[in-house]
Amino acid sequence: xxxxxxxxxxxxxxxxxxxxxxxxxxxxxxxxxxxxxxxxxxxxxxxxxxxxxxxxxxxxxxxxxxxxxxxxxxxxxxxxxxxxxxxxxxxxxxxxxxxxxxxxxxxxxxxxxxxxxxxxxxxxxxxxxxxxxxxxxxxxxxxxxxxxxxxxxxxxxxxxxxxxxxxxxxxxxxxxxxxxxxxxxxxxxxxxxxxxxxxxxxxxxxxxxxxxxxxxxxxxxxxxxxxxxxxxxxxxxxxxxxxxxxxxxxxxxxxxxxxxxxxxxxxxxxxxxxxxxxxxxxxxxxxxxxxxxxxxxxxxxxxxxxxxxxxxxxxxxxxxxxxxxxxxxxxxxxxxxxxxxxxxxxxxxxxxxxxxxxxxxxxxxxxxxxxxxxxxxxxxxxxxxxxxxxxxxxxxxxxxxxxxxxxxxxxxxxxxxxxxxxxxxxxxx
Numbered sequence: 001x002x003x004x005x006x007x008x009x010x011x012x013x014x015x016x017x018x019x020x021x022x023x024x025x026x027x028x029x030x031x032x033x034x035x036x037x038x039x040x041x042x043x044x045x046x047x048x049x050x051x052x053x054x055x056x057x058x059x060x061x062x063x064x065x066x067x068x069x070x071x072x073x074x075x076x077x078x079x080x081x082x083x084x085x086x087x088x089x090x091x092x093x094x095x096x097x098x099x100x101x102x103x104x105x106x107x108x109x110x111x112x113x114x115x116x117x118x119x120x121x122x123x124x125x126x127x128x129x130x131x132x133x134x135x136x137x138x139x140x141x142x143x144x145x146x147x148x149x150x151x152x153x154x155x156x157x158x159x160x161x162x163x164x165x166x167x168x169x170x171x172x173x174x175x176x177x178x179x180x181x182x183x184x185x186x187x188x189x190x191x192x193x194x195x196x197x198x199x200x201x202x203x204x205x206x207x208x209x210x211x212x213x214x215x216x217x218x219x220x221x222x223x224x225x226x227x228x229x230x231x232x233x234x235x236x237x238x239x240x241x242x243x244x245x246x247x248x249x250x251x252x253x254x255x256x257x258x259x260x261x262x263x264x265x266x267x268x269x270x271x272x273x274x275x276x277x278x279x280x281x282x283x284x285x286x287x288x289x290x291x292x293x294x295x296x297x298x299x300x301x302x303x304x305x306x307x308x309x310x311x312x313x314x315x316x317x318x319x320x321x322x323x324x325x326x327x328x329x330x331x332x333x334x335x336x337x338x339x340x341x342x343x344x345x346x347x348x349x350x351x352x353x354x355x356x357x358x359x360x361x362x363x364x365x366x367x368x369x370x371x372x373x374x375x376x377x378x379x380x381x382x383x384x385x386x387x388x389x390x391x392x393x394x395x396x397x398x399x400x401x402x403x404x405x406x407x408x409x410x411x412x413x414x415x416x417x418x419x420x421x422x423x424x425x426x427x428x429x
Contacts, residue, residue: 012321035149077106090116096180105132118307124159139151145207176190181206327341356387
């Protein structure tokens with residue numbers, strides 16, 4: 001796994017430059033062999049003497065009015081440091097699932113938010129109109145991708161205008177980011193960005209419309225229009241094994257955006273797990289995207305130093321109950337459950353397997369806290385309390401008393417992803 005290419009956007013008369021970057025040591029992630037052997041390095045924060053922010057990152061949910069009438073509001077998740085501020089702000093724009101956007105979970109990009117809160121930022125994650133618990137109606141705009149992005153950007157503008165008036169927000173220091181459909185929305189917002197917006201960050205952005213003839217051309221042209229009218233610099237992060245965009249299409253979108261002189265940089269981070277589209281909402285992905293984002297923030301005059309110590313989900317200790325691959329040692333499972341555990345063993349870290357004494361089971365992989373997700377999904381089977389049996393590469397079961405829950409629980413409502421369904425994988429019975 002490596003950071004493969006860096007493409008620097010320049011004026012239309014100069015060629016795109018290609019440079020090699022130092023490898024990010026995500027050992028064996030793209031190598032052949034069992035998926036479970038993928039290892040993810042940790043970032044070093046040196047934060048032992050910094051003030052502590054709780055594991056919930058002071059999470060709260062606001063209703064942000066779309067306009068002065070207040071008749072339509074956006075369900076918005078806020079994460080922030082302790083204290084009165086004012087703090088710089090980063091806005092995160094979610095993706096879009098297939099089907100009814102109202103069925104989408106509340107945007108809760110906690111792996112993304114944790115990195116910014118520890119550096120003193122307020123993180124704002126609005127659900128746009130028609131998504132999750134927000135009011136209004138999703139603005140599809142037919143096959144016109146350009147208009148779709150601008151319509152979505154209107155909600156981002158409303159959220160930024162509202163939050164900029166809060167006493168704890170430094171409206172002079174704002175960054176706007178987004179993933180998938182939210183990445184397209186972010187770049188569309190750049191056309192009329194607020195004066196305090198220093199930069200835009202696009203994680204695998206776009207809008208795929210297979211039912212529309214020439215959707216790739218429509219998408220590329222939309223990015224070209226945005227780039228022609230945007231002043232703020234932008235960072236683009238795309239991977240080679242993205243399930244939505246081919247590498248060729250990603251390069252075309254970026255080239256079109258940069259064709260008229262937009263200040264942009266594209267980072268091709270190679271392959272990530274089984275789908276590069278999930279990078280930003282996966283805790284394991286942080287060491288991949290943060291170095292590029294940190295360098296970008298520094299260039300545009302935004303803070304990057306660690307200001308707070310933030311708790312990560314704590315890992316339970318190995319119990320020594322059995323070997324990880326001893327399928328028959330897992331208690332309470334029938335043949336279906338044993339097959340589920342064998343499937344769990346093939347997953348990437350970070351992962352967790354939970355079981356109940358009635359035979360219910362669940363595994364989860366990726367996202368921010370698969371331990372809590374595995375327990376929650378297991379208990380949805382209505383079979384009583386579930387406990388962790390294995391986490392990552394360790395058995396944590398204590399002979400009848402497994403670990404009951406993770407220290408930083410996932411929410412009862414909402415997700416830990418960007419809303420496009422790529423945040424984690426899970427299975428259960």
